[in-house]
Amino acid sequence: MPLRMITYSAATFLLTVLPPFLNAYWVDVLNNVGIYALLGLSLNIIVGHAGLFNLGHAAFFAVGAYTAAILNTSFGIPMLWLLPVSGITAAIFAVVIMRPVIHLRGDYLCIVTIGLGEIVRIALVNDILGITGGANGIFGIARPVLFGHTIRTPLSFYYLIWAFVLLTAFLFHRLENSRFGRALNYLREDETAAEGSGIDTGAYKLAAFGIGAFWAGMAGDIYAAKMTIIAPESFSFWESVLLFTLIILGGAGSIPGVILGAFLIAGLPEVFREFARARMLIFGAAMVAMMIFRPGGILPAQSRTYKLSDADGYRSGSPPPAAGGNEREGT
Amino acid sequence: MTAILSLRNVSKSFGGLTAVKDVSFDLEEGTITGLIGPNGAGKTTVFNLITGNQRPDRGEILFDGKVITRLPTHRIVRLGIARTFQTIRLFQNLPVLENVLAGCHGWMRAGAAAAMLRTPPMKREEHEAVARAAAELEFVGLRSRADLTAGSLSHGSQRLLEIARALATGPRLLILDEPAGGMNEGETESLIGIIRNIRERGITVLLIEHDMSLVMKACETIIVLENGEKIAEGNPDSVREDPRVIEAYLGTEDD
Numbered sequence: 001m002p003l004r005m006i007t008y009s010a011a012t013f014l015l016t017v018l019p020p021f022l023n024a025y026w027v028d029v030l031n032n033v034g035i036y037a038l039l040g041l042s043l044n045i046i047v048g049h050a051g052l053f054n055l056g057h058a059a060f061f062a063v064g065a066y067t068a069a070i071l072n073t074s075f076g077i078p079m080l081w082l083l084p085v086s087g088i089t090a091a092i093f094a095v096v097i098m099r100p101v102i103h104l105r106g107d108y109l110c111i112v113t114i115g116l117g118e119i120v121r122i123a124l125v126n127d128i129l130g131i132t133g134g135a136n137g138i139f140g141i142a143r144p145v146l147f148g149h150t151i152r153t154p155l156s157f158y159y160l161i162w163a164f165v166l167l168t169a170f171l172f173h174r175l176e177n178s179r180f181g182r183a184l185n186y187l188r189e190d191e192t193a194a195e196g197s198g199i200d201t202g203a204y205k206l207a208a209f210g211i212g213a214f215w216a217g218m219a220g221d222i223y224a225a226k227m228t229i230i231a232p233e234s235f236s237f238w239e240s241v242l243l244f245t246l247i248i249l250g251g252a253g254s255i256p257g258v259i260l261g262a263f264l265i266a267g268l269p270e271v272f273r274e275f276a277r278a279r280m281l282i283f284g285a286a287m288v289a290m291m292i293f294r295p296g297g298i299l300p301a302q303s304r305t306y307k308l309s310d311a312d313g314y315r316s317g318s319p320p321p322a323a324g325g326n327e328r329e330g331t
Numbered sequence: 332m333t334a335i336l337s338l339r340n341v342s343k344s345f346g347g348l349t350a351v352k353d354v355s356f357d358l359e360e361g362t363i364t365g366l367i368g369p370n371g372a373g374k375t376t377v378f379n380l381i382t383g384n385q386r387p388d389r390g391e392i393l394f395d396g397k398v399i400t401r402l403p404t405h406r407i408v409r410l411g412i413a414r415t416f417q418t419i420r421l422f423q424n425l426p427v428l429e430n431v432l433a434g435c436h437g438w439m440r441a442g443a444a445a446a447m448l449r450t451p452p453m454k455r456e457e458h459e460a461v462a463r464a465a466a467e468l469e470f471v472g473l474r475s476r477a478d479l480t481a482g483s484l485s486h487g488s489q490r491l492l493e494i495a496r497a498l499a500t501g502p503r504l505l506i507l508d509e510p511a512g513g514m515n516e517g518e519t520e521s522l523i524g525i526i527r528n529i530r531e532r533g534i535t536v537l538l539i540e541h542d543m544s545l546v547m548k549a550c551e552t553i554i555v556l557e558n559g560e561k562i563a564e565g566n567p568d569s570v571r572e573d574p575r576v577i578e579a580y581l582g583t584e585d586d
């Protein structure tokens with residue numbers, strides 16, 4: 001759809017050239033939007049694509065942030081090197097925790113994730129293993145260094161964060177348009193039919209959590225580097241709710257929708273500061289209106305398209321290792 | 332004669348109700364077999380046991396000489412048993428073509444990393460899968476509807492789409508649960524042609540059907556269940572004459 005492409009290009013262009021003309025405060029707001037966009041995109045794999053209700057995403061974000069903060073402050077490992085470490089730690093955490101409960105359906109799984117989020121937050125407050133710094137958190141996290149250049153100002157963080165958002169959107173777009181992405185959609189639509197089509201639904205649910213947590217963990221690393229201080233209160237149940245909300249609002253399963261949702265959830269409240277008290281009221285009303293008038297979100301996911309004409313010229317031998325003689329294939 | 336599927340003394344009960352009782356039969360490779368019986372005879376339960384949607388309490392199920400009784404459904408599908416459902420189970424909101432691509436999943440290999448990197452094998456595989464899915468749609472006559480959402484198709488077309496999805500898994504045994512359910516006469520006629528073409532491809536077919544004209548026309552062997560027990564097995568003519576079958580369907584005089 002060309003109109004969409006023009007809009008996205010214009011938005012990307014504005015996001016690239018505009019920030020140097022904004023004051024530090026607004027750049028910082030955009031940085032927060034970027035972090036929410038990263039977290040939203042990662043949660044979108046779980047909620048939007050696989051259709052698994054997760055109201056504990058802040059837990060994975062926290063695991064990533066604390067992993068980076070602890071390793072950085074204790075051993076002086078540079079924050080950007082810790083990016084994959086944070087991701088992998090959060091992913092392993094997610095898969096190990098979710099493995100025994102992954103067969104739960106809908107609401108039941110959702111309740112487990114709420115519990116998980118709270119357990120992680122309370123464990124952090126209680127200074128688990130004596131390494132999380134309790135309610136005060138961890139401070140003195142080093143600034144990230146990229147090619148010998150220390151990232152310090154909001155503007156440099158802006159480009160770091162949004163480059164990462166752009167890369168994430170690019171990679172996740174590819175992921176959506178693949179066997180993996182389709183498998184998640186099948187299990188969202190009908191688990192029994194997905195299993196009956198040869199899809200290991202249990203493994204894919206775990207994989208959705210793994211990838212979602214991996215990205216949330218990396219977002220945690222960037223967040224810790226940006227804040228230089230992290231504390232349990234940044235990873236509350238409320239954060240998980242906001243992330244869930246921004247996906248439903250923007251468009252479940254839609255990358256542009258989720259990024260728009262991040263602007264609405266993290267950006268709009270700053271624009272309308274005077275109405276801060278009415279913020280929740282407006283959110284609530286907006287959500288109700290969305291559910292009634294636009295259940296797919298503001299920018300709903302679009303169907304994938306395939307070039308069937310390519311298939312006509314298809315001649316090479318029999319594609320699958322299909323048992324039995326399937327003479328008709330390739331016709 | 333090689334049996335592609337064997338049920339050996341399979342039983343299943345739900346609470347106090349015995350749905351399937353000590354059922355045994357063999358399916359010969361490359362045949363079309365009908366499983367018939369009155370409502371509640373346990374036909375769909377037999378299907379669910381074969382495809383691993385439910386586990387038998389007793390007995391063994393062998394596919395191609397291999398015990399599949401305890402395998403999860405997706406493994407059984409990959410071994411070569413595909414099915415359709417009595418109540419249509421399509422991915423209603425997804426395009427018709429993607430519904431068939433679901434069937435391709437089992438023989439595709441690309442994972443998340445390959446998808447993000449768009450590796451050449453991944454791209455080749457996608458291309459093959461789309462071609463295969465298009466070919467299966469062609470086979471059931473739905474090629475021109477590939478871009479529509481599955482939910483927008485007519486009831487009869489949805490049944491055919493389920494068959495296309497099952498065929499895309501590359502099965503050796505196809506299990507159809509009331510494939511003509513909700514179809515009109517013309518659609519049923521063309522379904523019979525499709526079922527025969529499936530057999531021509533070397534795929535064994537096992538089907539449940541209430542439409543007796545379809546069963547009698549399409550099936551070489553018929554197995555009759557009543558109250559979870561097998562009461563008859565044989566070619567259509569012998570089954571039609573079998574007094575126990577007539578009794579099961581029409582009731583005894585003193586009923």
